[in-house]
Amino acid sequence: MDMGWRCSDRGRHPFSNRAREATRSSRFRRGWPVTARNVGTVRFVSAAVGLILFGFVVVLATRESGTGTASRSPLIGQLVPAVAGVGLNEAIFDVDDFSDRWVLINFFASWCVPCEREHPELNEWSQRHKKNGLVVSIPFGDTEEDARAFFAEHGGDWPVLMDGDAAWAVAFGVLRPPESFLVGPGGIVVAKWQGQITANEVDRVVNDLELKAVDR
Numbered sequence: 001m002d003m004g005w006r007c008s009d010r011g012r013h014p015f016s017n018r019a020r021e022a023t024r025s026s027r028f029r030r031g032w033p034v035t036a037r038n039v040g041t042v043r044f045v046s047a048a049v050g051l052i053l054f055g056f057v058v059v060l061a062t063r064e065s066g067t068g069t070a071s072r073s074p075l076i077g078q079l080v081p082a083v084a085g086v087g088l089n090e091a092i093f094d095v096d097d098f099s100d101r102w103v104l105i106n107f108f109a110s111w112c113v114p115c116e117r118e119h120p121e122l123n124e125w126s127q128r129h130k131k132n133g134l135v136v137s138i139p140f141g142d143t144e145e146d147a148r149a150f151f152a153e154h155g156g157d158w159p160v161l162m163d164g165d166a167a168w169a170v171a172f173g174v175l176r177p178p179e180s181f182l183v184g185p186g187g188i189v190v191a192k193w194q195g196q197i198t199a200n201e202v203d204r205v206v207n208d209l210e211l212k213a214v215d216r
Contacts, residue, residue, distance in 0.1 A: 073173060073181075073192040080105075080183045081171040083136065085161050088148055093136065093159040096187065102133040102206055103183040107140045107174045110150040115178045118196040119154045125199035126158055133206075138163050140177040184209060 075081070083105065084094035095103060106122060108115040126135045135158040139147040144162050151160060163169055172181060175194075182191040182205055191205045 073189070075172065075181065075189040076192060078189055080181070080187050080189050081168065083138075083161065083168060087159040087161055088144065088151070089159070091159070093161060095136070095183070098134055099187045100185055102129060102185065104133065104135045104202060105138065105172070105181045105183065106135060107138050107169065107172070107177050107179045108150075109140045109142045109177045110146040111142070112140075112177045114196045116150075116154065118178050119156065121196075121198045123155055125202055126156070128199060128203070134158060136161065138168055140169055140174060140179075141166075182206070 080095055080103070082095070084092075084096070087093050095105075104122070104125060106118075108118075122135050122137075125133070135156070137147075137151075137156070137158065137160045139160070139162060147160060147162065161168075168174075172179070178196060180193045180197050180202075181189055182202060184190045190209060191202075193201070
């Protein structure tokens with residue numbers, strides 16, 4: 001799986017227009033260069049796809065009731081939908097610029113109690129993976145003012161992208177927050193969680209996939 005395949009596929013993605021519009025803005029410039037994939041990334045993607053094909057699909061669900069229900073997503077094993085735009089910190093973000101890292105995309109809302117309870121775990125995971133991972137938050141049915149207030153109160157220095165027309169919520173099939181998607185190096189969605197997550201839950205998936213990649 002090389003960069004040519006990814007770029008070609010991304011060009012046909014129905015949600016790629018937002019990325020192009022954001023990067024055309026004369027007010028902002030990209031803060032991060034696109035990182036070329038190295039051999040290790042290619043090996044990881046190969047391993048990840050292999051695991052998915054053999055049923056290693058990690059879809060966890062944890063509701064406030066504690067019971068949870070398993071939920072599959074058609075995105076697992078697929079290229080992550082285009083996520084790009086100007087964050088609340090007025091910096092350009094494009095998920096494609098982080099294809100050499102783990103990216104945890106979290107849909108949340110300021111009015112969501114499980115989201116508030118989950119947020120310290122996102123902070124913890126972000127601190128653990130400063131060199132090889134990134135959290136991205138997308139408010140769901142929320143206002144920019146409330147999203148800013150939420151982060152001012154609970155912390156978090158990662159990108160926060162408003163989804164005013166709910167295009168990303170539709171692209172990811174989000175029904176209610178919190179919902180989280182883990183994107184592996186190479187841009188492939190490898191896991192989905194519905195409900196509160198913990199840093200350790202996410203890391204179990206990360207560690208398992210990294211071990212499988214090494215074994216290959």
